[in-house]
Amino acid sequence: MLTRLNVCQRCASKDAYLLEHSVNVAFLLVTFGKYLQFDRDKLREMAVGGILHDIGKIKVDNKVLHKPGKLTPEEFEHMKLHQVYALAIMNEAKGLSQLSKDICLMHHEKLDGRGYPRGLKGDEIPLHGRMSCIVDIFDALTATRCYKEAMSPAAAFKILLSLTPFHLDQELVYDFIRCIGIYPVGSLVELSDGQIGIVWTSKDRDALHPVVKCFYSIKFKRYTEVTMVDLLQSELYVERGVSPSSLDIDPTPFY
């Protein structure tokens, strides 16, 4: 019997990243679903679907799954099998809603029918299926892996938009951007004077004017005294979203 706990154990024993990605996708789907005013039952089913969405990868060869960098065409074909395995696993799973199964089985489909495993097209992919495609790519882009830097949310949004309308639903990508925010709380930004800081709060203000906790100066290439900059009260503005690895700084102590 497939339970949430043994799914987590199976994912974790296969690959720590697989578990982390699955939890992130579940969290993002619930956040996105809440934003679109889904009811509680649907949100629960979205979470289950998110946790399970890559369950087929437990049968993918570790050499391919853990390969740092780009896969060869043959390796990619093997990786795509995770959705064939997922079909079999979903068929045997008891008590899963259709929505949860769809999240698992549709996150690699594309609106133009060139996705996999079934090559579904347009309206054949329901709203929750389209959401899963967006969230899956967003989390993969913004994750840190041993072989690549994490992308800032702003840079990831740009890539999501470049995948519309043939792959992703454009209106839905814009909804997702509004839901997460261009500069989400916790992300790193560079201000117009070269200060680097963490977006600290954006409550009760528009997306472009958060409070930023600054701790580093790009101009002087050193850590600075920690200051809170309220962009509603300042002439400064956010120049860009940045990823910590691209600057070779460690923001961890400042959270």
Ligand SMILES: [Fe+2]
């Ligand atoms: Fe996948």
